[in-house]
Each structure stands twice: as structure tokens, then as C-alpha cells.
Amino acid sequence: xxxxxxxxxxxxxxxxxxxxxxxxxxxxxxxxxxxxxxxxxxxxxxxxxxxxxxxxxxxxxxxxxxxxxxxxxxxxxxxxxxxxxxxxxxxxxxxxxxxxxxxxxxxxxxxxxxxxxxxxxxxxxxxxxxxxxx
Amino acid sequence: xxxxxxxxxxxxxxxxxxxxxxxxxxxxxxxxxxxxxxxxxxxxxxxxxxxxxxxxxxxxxxxxxxxxxxxxxxxxxxxxxxxxxxxxxxxxxxxxxxxxxxxxxxxxxxxxxxxxxxxxxxxxxxxxxxxxxxxxxxxxxxxxxxxxxxxxxxxxxxxxxxxxxxxxxxxxxxxxxxxxxxxxxxxxxxx
Numbered sequence: 001x002x003x004x005x006x007x008x009x010x011x012x013x014x015x016x017x018x019x020x021x022x023x024x025x026x027x028x029x030x031x032x033x034x035x036x037x038x039x040x041x042x043x044x045x046x047x048x049x050x051x052x053x054x055x056x057x058x059x060x061x062x063x064x065x066x067x068x069x070x071x072x073x074x075x076x077x078x079x080x081x082x083x084x085x086x087x088x089x090x091x092x093x094x095x096x097x098x099x100x101x102x103x104x105x106x107x108x109x110x111x112x113x114x115x116x117x118x119x120x121x122x123x124x125x126x127x128x129x130x131x132x133x134x
Numbered sequence: 135x136x137x138x139x140x141x142x143x144x145x146x147x148x149x150x151x152x153x154x155x156x157x158x159x160x161x162x163x164x165x166x167x168x169x170x171x172x173x174x175x176x177x178x179x180x181x182x183x184x185x186x187x188x189x190x191x192x193x194x195x196x197x198x199x200x201x202x203x204x205x206x207x208x209x210x211x212x213x214x215x216x217x218x219x220x221x222x223x224x225x226x227x228x229x230x231x232x233x234x235x236x237x238x239x240x241x242x243x244x245x246x247x248x249x250x251x252x253x254x255x256x257x258x259x260x261x262x263x264x265x266x267x268x269x270x271x272x273x274x275x276x277x278x279x280x281x282x283x284x285x286x287x288x289x290x291x292x293x294x295x296x297x298x299x300x301x302x303x304x305x306x307x308x309x310x311x312x313x314x315x316x317x318x319x320x321x322x323x324x325x
Contacts, residue, residue, distance in 0.1 A: 010168070011168075031196060031200070033164055072192070072193060072196065074196060074197060074200055074284075075197060075200075075283040075284045075286075075287040076200075076283070076284075078270060078283070078287070079270060079283065082270045082271060105185075105189070106185075107184075107185035107186040107188070107189055108186070108189045108193075109186055109189075109190070110189065110190060110193045110291050111189075113290070117263060117266060117267055117270075120267060121267050121270065121271055
């Protein structure tokens with residue numbers, strides 16, 4: 001399974017999904033000019049990863065941890081993040097445990113709240129981490 | 135300075151009297167939005183000591199600017215010759231921040247927009263969050279409209295009543311003014 005690496009820009013987040021080391025992280029700012037165009041490959045990768053996991057269930061880890069470390073995402077991005085989390089929840093239901101680690105800058109109450117809203121929409125576990133200046 | 139150029143000084147005075155931190159008029163494209171977003175970061179760090187409030191003003195401002203952008207994108211596509219010329223101001227009054235946007239919309243869009251804001255304004259905090267989650271989880275989605283997602287996002291983050299004014303200009307166009315207030319009552323805690 002190949003990794004998905006997208007370098008961050010001022011408008012789009014960085015994505016590092018590395019199946020070989022089980023590191024999964026999305027971080028930065030998200031207000032892309034074309035939100036669908038940015039997130040579609042990410043969702044497609046997750047679909048493929050799910051299929052791959054079915055026949056290659058990892059023995060070295062008992063759960064997958066996806067780290068979300070956003071500085072800001074606009075409301076349109078929130079819609080696509082919902083779809084991404086839904087795919088992670090599907091992996092949890094069908095294949096193996098998945099957890100989300102939600103990081104936010106300590107003063108950013110909105111980012112914390114957004115994570116809490118997502119966690120209410122899904123059954124997969126969220127852990128929250130307040131960080132000084134990510 | 136000739137008499138007809140005096141208006142520039144008048145505008146400046148009005149802005150100073152109203153504690154305008156940032157103002158822009160013109161066409162709102164992505165480049166303009168990025169320039170405004172980048173300049174407000176520096177501005178806020180010099181006028182606002184509470185990092186929670188800084189962040190909140192930033193969060194709400196981006197969504198307000200993207201709202202103007204959506205409206206002006208629609209205006210361009212439309213058969214009605216709307217002007218995509220719009221205005222944005224950020225003011226500080228007392229400790230609170232006011233964000234105001236003004237742009238042209240079709241007369242035919244007024245009722246839907248007004249109903250949406252009215253509907254949001256009668257909701258309490260928990261109901262707003264419920265509506266936000268509901269819009270996020272329903273499948274259909276238009277990239278332009280956002281189905282009220284941007285508006286409910288602004289309402290939740292500002293935690294205040296959304297103000298609006300619709301000024302009918304002629305038989306086709308209305309000038310739509312939207313104002314949101316950000317109360318400066320967040321306490322910064324490290325927990």
C-alpha cells in the first residue's frame with residue numbers, strides 16, 4: 001500500500017498517511033479554492049486503504065490512530081472532513097479499531113468545539129489534545 | 135486638493151470615528167480574501183491581547199469573506215447584471231468586534247436568505263450545534279451555497295444574533311448588509 005503525502009500550502013493542509021509505519025496525520029489550514037478537488041484523492045486513498053486492510057490486517061498494531069491538527073478549516077472543508085471521518089468509522093466497524101486524536105491550539109475554543117461536534121456524530125473514539133502553538 | 139477629492143478625507147474620518155481596523159471595497163476574489171486574511175492576523179495581534187478572541191475574530195472573518203465570495207461568484211453567473219463590487223469592514227467598539235459585509239444580491243434571493251438567518255437567530259446554542267451537525271451529515275451539498283453551513287458556523291462561533299439589512303436598489307437588485315458581533319468575554323485558560 002503506497003503512502004499519501006501532500007505538502008501543506010497557505011490554503012490547504014498537509015497530509016501524511018504512512019501505512020508502513022502506521023502514522024496518519026492531517027494538519028494546517030484548510031480553505032482550498034476547490035475543496036472537492038483537494039479532498040477527493042484523500043477520500044479515495046482511504047477507500048483503497050480499507051480494501052487493502054481487509055486482506056492485510058496488521059499484526060504489529062492493534063489500532064489505527066489518525067491525528068487531526070488543524071489551525072483553521074472553513075465550513076466547506078468541514079463537510080469533507082465529515083466524509084473522511086465517516087470512512088475511518090467504516091474501517092473501525094468492518095476491520096479494526098480506529099481512534100482520532102484531535103489537536104487544537106490552546107486558545108482556539110472553536111477548534112476544540114468543532115472536534116467535539118464531529119465526535120458526537122460518530123461512534124469512533126476521539127481524544128482531545130490542547131497544544132501551545134502547534 | 136480639489137473639492138471633489140475631499141471625500142477621501144471624509145471616509146477616513148468616518149472610519150477613525152468608528153474604530154475601523156480594516157476596510158476593503160472592490161471585487162472579492164481569492165487573492166483579495168487572502169490579502170485581507172493575512173493582514174488581519176498582524177492587526178489583531180497588536181490590538182487584541184486575548185489569543186482566544188484573536189482566533190475567534192479570524193475564524194468568523196474568513197467565513198464572512200467566503201460568504202461575499204460565494205455571492206459574487208453567483209452574481210457573475212447570473213443573467214441579472216449584479217455588481218460584484220462589495221464591502222467588508224472590521225471594527226472594534228469597546229472590547230467587542232463587529233464584522234460587516236455588504237454586497238449586491240438578486241431581489242429574488244432576499245426571502246430565502248432572510249428566512250435562513252431568522253431561523254438561525256431563534257435557535258439556542260445547543261439547537262444551533264444540532265443544526266450544524268445535521269447539515270454536515272446530510273449527503274447533498276452544493277459547493278457554492280454550502281446550504282447555510284457557513285451561516286450557522288458564523289452563528290455558533292460568534293454566539294450572537296446575526297444582524298441584516300436588505301436595501302432594495304431597483305427592480306432587480308438588493309444591497310445586502312450583514313453584521314456579526316464578537317463579544318470579548320472569553321477567558322484564556324490553559325486547561
